[in-house]
Amino acid sequence: MAEIVFGFGTSHGPLLATPPDQWDLRANVDRKNQELAFRDGTFNFEKLYELRKGEHFEQQNAIPVRIERDARCQKQLDVIGEKIAKVNPDAILIVGDDHHEWFLNDIQPTFSIFHGKQVFNRALTREEEEEKTSRGNGYAMKIYYPQKDETYPCPTSLASHIVHNVVQQDFDVTAIGEQPSDNGQLRQLGHSYGFIYRRVLKSRPVPLIPVMVNTYYPPNQPTPKRCFEFGRAIGRAIQSWKGNERIAVAASGGVSHFVVDEDMDRRLLDAMLKGDHKTLMAEPDIHFRSGTSETKNWLVTAGILAETKLKMDLLDYVPCYRSEAGTGSGMAFAAWQ
Numbered sequence: 001m002a003e004i005v006f007g008f009g010t011s012h013g014p015l016l017a018t019p020p021d022q023w024d025l026r027a028n029v030d031r032k033n034q035e036l037a038f039r040d041g042t043f044n045f046e047k048l049y050e051l052r053k054g055e056h057f058e059q060q061n062a063i064p065v066r067i068e069r070d071a072r073c074q075k076q077l078d079v080i081g082e083k084i085a086k087v088n089p090d091a092i093l094i095v096g097d098d099h100h101e102w103f104l105n106d107i108q109p110t111f112s113i114f115h116g117k118q119v120f121n122r123a124l125t126r127e128e129e130e131e132k133t134s135r136g137n138g139y140a141m142k143i144y145y146p147q148k149d150e151t152y153p154c155p156t157s158l159a160s161h162i163v164h165n166v167v168q169q170d171f172d173v174t175a176i177g178e179q180p181s182d183n184g185q186l187r188q189l190g191h192s193y194g195f196i197y198r199r200v201l202k203s204r205p206v207p208l209i210p211v212m213v214n215t216y217y218p219p220n221q222p223t224p225k226r227c228f229e230f231g232r233a234i235g236r237a238i239q240s241w242k243g244n245e246r247i248a249v250a251a252s253g254g255v256s257h258f259v260v261d262e263d264m265d266r267r268l269l270d271a272m273l274k275g276d277h278k279t280l281m282a283e284p285d286i287h288f289r290s291g292t293s294e295t296k297n298w299l300v301t302a303g304i305l306a307e308t309k310l311k312m313d314l315l316d317y318v319p320c321y322r323s324e325a326g327t328g329s330g331m332a333f334a335a336w337q
């Protein structure tokens with residue numbers, strides 16, 4: 001029987017690759033954003049500032065505070081990297097979301113699992129790099145994508161078994177057999193996966209099972225309850241596999257961003273720590289919008305790990321503010337061991 005031997009969760013995002021005194025590059029993008037999602041409202045930057053000015057984010061956005069918080073994040077990314085290197089799993093199943101990397105507007109599956117032979121994290125073309133850099137993501141590109149193409153093998157038989165088994169458990173998951181391409185050019189591996197390979201695994205080609213959750217794009221995002229239960233089904237599927245692989249699972253992305261919501265982050269992380277599944281599933285769906293939607297990747301992962309005896313340890317939760325309106329990222333780092 002395959003065994004889930006380790007789990008972790010990590011935020012990903014541009015701030016984790018950008019020097020703290022340069023976070024304004026992203027804040028400048030926030031200032032132009034007319035659709036900043038916060039709880040059940042949508043605001044432009046000025047309106048968000050009006051709403052939250054009593055929380056005095058200018059203090060938390062000061063450069064020395066940013067530097068201290070960035071150091072805490074980098075430390076935990078190193079800690080998780082050391083832990084996973086020590087565990088040395090046979091494969092890693094990463095729960096992430098596709099940010100219009102493999103899936104575009106033509107098709108967007110609610111849940112999908114890759115079961116092909118390998119995935120390529122290819123270097124960006126010059127046009128792609130220019131396009132992404134223009135969105136204030138310059139530093140992030142270096143940490144998601146390699147200078148030279150990288151290949152990560154995938155455990156096809158196990159991944160196919162998981163797909164089949166979760167379908168037997170009534171989850172109509174999309175099976176991806178090949179990395180999508182356009183005119184022979186492979187679409188870029190999503191940064192949910194690239195971040196973990198480049199920053200946490202240091203490009204070691206640990207066999208990968210990418211699980212993709214459409215957290216972002218209307219109209220078919222799964223509910224929190226469905227995410228958690230999908231995770232449980234994956235956990236059971238892995239444990240019903242006849243092989244004896246040692247598997248690690250990981251959540252990539254979240255928690256709240258581009259508007260930080262510490263209350264929500266702490267409520268959900270606390271529920272995960274306590275195994276309070278009811279609270280996790282009861283969080284209103286409207287709270288999971290925009291970047292914050294990626295917190296659903298954590299719900300799936302918590303569901304997988306609820307099928308094991310592993311215990312969650314919250315390594316750190318670091319609210320990283322990049323503007324006076326409370327934009328930025330709630331950064332969470334956890335290990336299940």
Ligand SMILES: [Fe+2]
Binds near residue numbers: 013191294
């Ligand atoms: Fe993301």
